[in-house]
Amino acid sequence: MKFGVISTAKIGVNAVIPAIKEAGHEVTALASRSESRAATVAEQLDIPHTYGTYEGLLEDDEIEAVYNPLPNALHAEWTKRAADHGHHILCEKPLAVNAAEARETSTYCDERGVTLMEAFMYRYHPRTQRAVEIARKLDIRSLKASLRFSLDDPEDVRLDPNLAGGSLMDVGCYTVNAARLFLGEPRRVYATATDTMDCGVETELTAILEYEDGVTAVISSGFTTVGTERYRIEATNGWIEAPDAFVPSKDDETELTYRIDDRHVVEEFDPTNQYAREVDHFVESIQNGRPPVTDATDATRTLQLIDAIRESAHEREPISL
Incomplete structure (x- = not known):
C-alpha cells in the first residue's frame, strides 16, 4: 500500500515511516509546512515526492492511505480532509480533542467509505x-x-x-x-x-x-x-x-x-x-473490510x-x- 505522511513529526520520522517500510509498504509522499524541511527528511528516508502543503499531498492520486501525526488539535480536521480525497487514515492518538469531535470524525469517514484507525501501537x-x-x-x-x-x-x-x-x-x-x-x-x-x-x-x-x-x-x-x-x-x-x-x-x-x-x-x-504490527493491522483491515481493533468507536470511548x-x-x- 502507498502511504502519504502529513508532517515531519518525530514519531513519524523515527518510528512510523520506517515501520511502514518494514511492513512491506511504501511511503511515496511527505508534506510539511516547510517544503525545504520536507525535502531534507524525504532525502534521508528515500521518499520520492514532497509537498509544501498538506493539501498538496492529499491531492496526490498515487496515495492510498495517509498517516496523520499532526498536533492533537489538528487530527480531526486533517483526517476529514484526507477522507474527502478517498484516503484511508492512520491517525495518531488521540483521534480528536474530545469525544464529540471523535464521533463526528468517525461518521464523516464512514460516509466517505474510508477506514479510520487510531494509532495506539x-x-x-x-x-x-x-x-x-x-x-x-x-x-x-x-x-x-x-x-x-x-x-x-x-x-x-x-x-x-x-x-x-x-x-x-x-x-x-x-x-x-x-x-x-x-x-x-x-x-x-x-x-x-x-x-x-x-x-x-x-x-x-x-x-x-x-x-x-x-x-x-x-x-x-x-x-x-x-x-x-x-x-x-x-x-x-x-x-x-x-x-x-x-x-x-x-x-x-x-x-x-x-x-x-x-x-x-x-x-x-x-x-x-509494534509500529510495524500496527501498520500490518491497518492494511489488513482495509483489505478485509473489517473495523480495526483501535477504530473510531474505541477512540471515542477513550x-x-x-x-x-x-x-x-x-x-x-x-x-x-
Whole structure:
C-alpha cells in the first residue's frame, strides 16, 4: 500500500515511516509546512515526492492511505480532509480533542467509505495481547498505570493549550486506554491536575476510576519527572505486571510477569516492532473490510473518559459517567 505522511513529526520520522517500510509498504509522499524541511527528511528516508502543503499531498492520486501525526488539535480536521480525497487514515492518538469531535470524525469517514484507525501501537504488541488473555483468568480488583517523562522544551507543541496539549492527551491517554482495555468503562472518576510549568496545560495528572463491585484504577501522567511507564493489575487470585509497558524498544526482549494462584511466571517476548504490527493491522483491515481493533468507536470511548477526567480535574469533584 502507498502511504502519504502529513508532517515531519518525530514519531513519524523515527518510528512510523520506517515501520511502514518494514511492513512491506511504501511511503511515496511527505508534506510539511516547510517544503525545504520536507525535502531534507524525504532525502534521508528515500521518499520520492514532497509537498509544501498538506493539501498538496492529499491531492496526490498515487496515495492510498495517509498517516496523520499532526498536533492533537489538528487530527480531526486533517483526517476529514484526507477522507474527502478517498484516503484511508492512520491517525495518531488521540483521534480528536474530545469525544464529540471523535464521533463526528468517525461518521464523516464512514460516509466517505474510508477506514479510520487510531494509532495506539502498544495494543498490537504480542505482550499486550497476552496480558489481556491472562487478565481474563483473574478476579481483578485494581489496576495502576503510569506514563511519565521529562519534557524540557518550553516551546514543545505538547505544552500548547491551543493545540490540545497536556500530559493527559499526550501520554495519559495510554493509561486511560489500558484501564479500558483491562477493566472496561468506569462509573465514576475523580482527578487532580497541576500546571507546574505555568504553560496553560496540566503537566501532572492523577485520576481514580471507580467501577462496579468496588474495582478501581489509578492512572497518572506527567511531563516533569524521570521516565516511567508501567501497569500492574492486582486480583484476588494473582497479579500482572508489565514494565516499559507502552513503548518498549523494538530491539530488546520484553517481559510480562504474572501470578495466577500459586503459579508465578515470567514470559519473555522476542524483539518486535509494534509500529510495524500496527501498520500490518491497518492494511489488513482495509483489505478485509473489517473495523480495526483501535477504530473510531474505541477512540471515542477513550475520549469520553478523558473528557470526564478533565472535567473532574477542573471542577475538583467526582464525575459520574
